[in-house]
Amino acid sequence: MTEPLSRARWWRLTPILFITYSFAYLDRVNYSFAAAGGIQQDLAISPSMASLIGAIFFLGYFAFQIPGAIYAERRSPKTIIFFCLVAWGILSALTGVVSNVHGLLAVRFLLGAVEAAVFPALIIFVSRWFARGERSLANSFITLSTPVTVIWMSVLSGYLVDAHGWRWMFIIEGLPASLWGIAWWFLVQDQPSQARWLKAGEGQAVEDTIAAEQGAIAPVKNYADAFRSLTVIRLAVLYFFWGLSLFGFILWLPSILKEAGSANIVQTGWLSAFPYVITAVLMPVVSRWSDRVSDRRKAVWPCLAISGAAFLTLYAVNGSGFWISYGLLCLAGIGPIVALAPFFAIPADILPRNVAGGASALINSLGALGGFVGSYLVGWFNGLTQNPASSFLLMGTSLMIAVVLLLLPQRPSISRAAA
Template structure:
């Protein structure tokens, strides 16, 4: 028997649209890693130091525009904001394929970060409008699955596109789908349950009543200033900063790390090997989000996995490039462990802060993650260039994850209110 809020219909109508949208955003930010491994630096005369900075510039633009985007989404419309962003980032991504000099590439990478900045917090706000507390970790996970699943298929497709045509054509072809999808998003997405026709009035009322009930169990916070000064929000900002150092140091430089270690390896082989960690991450994210919602425990499904990720990086450093397959296997473990906690992590904020400030707080945390991503992607590329290998960057990413573990442990979110006797999850 279906729930009073028609959970099945909401999942089927909302999550595929959310997943595809975030997947396209991730495609257009992560394919730079394949261009870096395929010769963009040689073609444009980019030094190793400048190459790492160019890869990271996306996150600098991403950092500055998170909060304004979240405030617009919270107070106005997620639907309008995402439509505009889809068109703009698709155009910017395709333009990357026609630039001929370093300043133009730097400008495109920064602008791409700006127009994608609002996507993550806006989508988290969107999910909080449609899914209850007992569903939220899984809903967040299916959003963020757009990240590893995209890199999974992008790793293979980009390898073939580059080998068949070149890095320029890869950028142009992979930017077009976002523009096309913008018009699909406009037709399919609605900001609130009250605006759709595929839920009955009773289902809409039951869903809104459940969401309102959850808000009553959260301590009131007057404004963004008060929320941003809270101890837990500050700790989560620091935690996500250090966590993102590991994630994006890994994402942007994995193809280069694999190609430098593998003897006479072509881009297609690099693509397939780069895809495996994201397949493992996809499976881990689904399992972890289900367990987190089942046990209603968020932290338990964050810090142990980040600890495993840090230990895997240290293991890959210890075995070295002379044992390529062992080192690569440990990188698969690191990738899966770093991605698995995303769903539980982003479920913490809506359960700790009321709706009027939760979106802004998520944007602040995500912006600090963007700053960590900038530092990680830039410094890992720098270390790889200076040392001639990934060993130093493995240690750097491991230490960042260990700090993230400690910060997670000292966060003390509000305990969720117990369900009434006899009540069932949606």
């Protein structure tokens, strides 16, 4: 790279990436506040059915992940994200008007289905606009929206449920995503060379740099070869266990906190927000460091290991006092989110563009399947035992399995693994 690439990409695109995925996480996890705020009693939902409703989002997310990524990779990430934004805003708002369990199941499944393509499409979008040495930091503006959104969403949702009930919370928090979809359509372009807001030649310079990097990556003919790669398979299985813990924590944290102490729903919102404040501070630091080192695993495995150890310690000291448990719970929730950006820079680092997005989708879809299993089991264990200890053991063990899989020796060449 003879000259620095345009800085305008950062201030123009990263806020858009951040806002777009913020809406995704808002509509994904505000169900946790409905669960803590009375939806189960209002719709006569049993504890086992509540676990299924919380988890079924991830089943839809798993089923439509790869088809959405293939469309984004072969055609247009801009287009598919536009349609997904509009659809999931409408579906999230509809959650507030359902009158029975079957309607809630259907809406939650469809919400997962329309959101499925968004994350891999955003990763594909970043791979077209940012070079290898920038990619983890650029990805962090997508994943940074996770903790930041949960911070303000936790507080806002607590107040909305308290003041207006869970139905209005879904409606008020859902419809803005559809409006943002319209803004997205006019604000972004699929390729740097299409952007009129870049100076002459800047867009082409970005594309030339990325093309040169692609030339240094061993070719992989098609998705079948990429999906047979032992490296991709290992990353996908690893992310299944990671997702099991990550989404089990995110979806059920408010309920765990509300049942562990005497906090009302507003106080639960504030308590739920704190671990995400720390996460939001650490994520750009870890992502920036990841771009500077040659092995992104060095940025990922310590985050997962510390969090896994915190969950296992929670299991061991369960019942020792609210604030000790709360401190460990905060520590446990930080690592799996902080490590997302460097982890999802790996596929674009090791695979050519024609298959990297699909491989990211395969990995993310296994994480969604893990999210389904984790959300269901954590909710089921908590409802069955009226105690979160078993779910802490489950989440801690899952993260430790992910660490072991990540630290296994790497194959020397992705092309040999895929060929």
